[in-house]
Amino acid sequence: MSFLDRQHTIAPAGYSRWLIPPAALAIHLCIGQVYATSVYKNSLVAHFDASLTAIGVIFSIAIVMLGVSAAILGTWVEKVGPRKAMFTSACFWAAGFLVGALGISTTQLWLVYIGYGFLGGIGLGIGYISPVSTLIKWFPDRPGLATGMAIMGFGGGALVASPVSRQLMALYDPTYDPADSGAIASGSAVAMLFVTLGVVYFLVMMLGVFNVRTPAPGWKPDHWDPRTVKPKSLVTTANVSAANATKTPQFWLLWIVLFCNVTAGIGILEQASPMIQDFFREGGTSLVVGSTAAGFVALLSLFNMAGRFVWSSTSDYTGRKPIYMIYLGVGIVLYLLLSTVGASSTLLFVVLAAIILSFYGGGFATIPAYLRDLFGTYQVGAIHGRLLTAWSAAGIAGPLIINGFLDARGTPGELVAADYRPALFTMVGVLAVGFIANLLVRPVSERFHEPTRPEPEPEKQEVAK
Incomplete structure (x- = not known):
């Protein structure tokens, strides 16, 4: 696993910085799924016979853990580099879906809290911050553009995940109508959705892990001299x-x-x-x-x-x-x-x-x-x-x-x-x-x-x- 170490992520000569935004998007498009939880929210309410508030706690735990893990592990992310951090994020994010699927299959809501909420939330926090500082280092001349390219993917995650999740639930439950926003899918369909998303997101995030690089010490963009920038x-x-x-x-x-x-x-x-x-x-x-x-x-x-x-x-x-x-x-x-x-x-x-x-x-x-x-x-x-x-x-x-x-x-x-x-x-x-x-x-x-x-x-x- 030494390929995850920071020293193995330093870009070789001639490496294009424009290959870094796709690596960041591979992470953020996946973890941006957290904004698509409303797609199966009513289905979980029916499956667990719970209130909207009880199911909404899943989302709240994930967002709280996003902030907590990012705050606690932020210095660690800077120390180990983006590749190891992004790999760790992928493991936690995928594990969250799989543990959540187990909780849905066994009708144990607390397992969904621990899985998608706690474990998935840790993956969210690490994955959210890990590409950002790397992009800023690659684009010192356009830091706003750099962070926009990365975090844009987080906002677009739900845009992709919502219709895909509806189609997958329709595949696993033929009685579910993906065109009806009020339709209820079976618990087994939502569990299979979680398993599918966990596996697919892990594989997509690995693309970002393998492609991310950090600039060599002292590197600067071509034709850019910070001394010429107006203070x-x-x-x-x-x-x-x-x-x-x-x-x-x-x-x-x-x-x-x-x-x-x-x-x-x-x-x-x-x-x-x-x-x-x-x-x-x-x-x-x-x-x-x-x-x-x-x-x-x-x-x-x-x-x-x-x-x-x-x-x-x-x-x-x-x-x-x-x-x-x-x-x-x-x-x-x-x-x-x-x-x-x-x-x-x-x-x-x-x-x-x-x-x-x-x-x-x-x-x-x-x-x-x-x-x-x-x-x-x-x-x-x-x-x-x-x-x-x-x-x-x-x-x-x-x-x-x-x-x-x-x-x-x-x-x-x-x-x-x-x-x-x-x-x-x-x-x-x-x-x-x-x-x-x-x-x-x-x-x-x-x-x-x-x-x-x-x-x-x-x-x-x-x-x-």
Whole structure:
């Protein structure tokens, strides 16, 4: 297994840096399946004879473990390198599906919690951060583009997993209708789905493991000299360790920024299908059919994925702080419009929700580049891992806020647009807090910087294009 060691991942002469994004996508497209859990959520409710909350805990555990494992193991990921980290992620992610399948087959919900939630969540956390710092090192000239390319795959994971999962459940259960978003598949069909996904995802992630490389010491892109780059107030040439980064106010301000952005976005993401049906309900009947609602969810997934690449790449030109002012400031306006006039037109509702979800995805993809600007590249992966605890907290807070308001307003399937307004107005306040936190971000004090070390000379080799 020595091929997993860091020293065996150093790129040879002439290795193209454009081979690294596909390796990152191989990981993120697989672990992005976590956003497709709603496909079989109702089937698990019926199989275990449990509540939506009890089944929803599976997703919550996975997201909490994502943040916890990324925070605890972030320094280890930096130490061992991307290949060993990505391999470990693949093992945990696949094992989570297989243990979860055992729990479904034996009707033991706690095994699904341990499998998909705990083990799978560890795979999520390691897999999420392992390609990011590597890409930043390969693209020092375009860090926003680099992180956007990697994290775009996470947003697109559900776009692929949702229709594939429906077709697989139809294959394993002939009575299941993949075109009906409310259809219920048998427990055995969901168990077989888990086994299939576990095996297939492991094999796909191995493609990323075998192809990932790290740049040689002192490597720089062709025709790029950092000394010619115009200095920016929030972009440092120094480095800050992960331990010191958590002592800075900048880290905690960005924690709040990410928490607020994710909390607001995940509320819509988790309620997307029933939300559009409830917004256009008249006389007790929704004007939006299940198939249209499923298409709406797919569209939001597309905007979530595209926003990760487009907005993050744009931040290379606008700067990270200004782009978050757009995410949070324009997001406030969009949420106000959604709550007040969103029910007046289906097209307006879809446009508003789609842009909000693009900001949600963009916030995820831009945060590693923001960290790189403030703290340098030294341990940016570990710092990113610790910051992802904000995602864990938001993964709990977002659904709790919107579900708490909706539970107090009435019965699912009978709600209307007005019932969503208290939750949406709350999200406006959450975004306002994040907007203020972003305004307060300043350069990191020099007392947190690592001692300056002589920069290694580039090896005499053909520069990767």
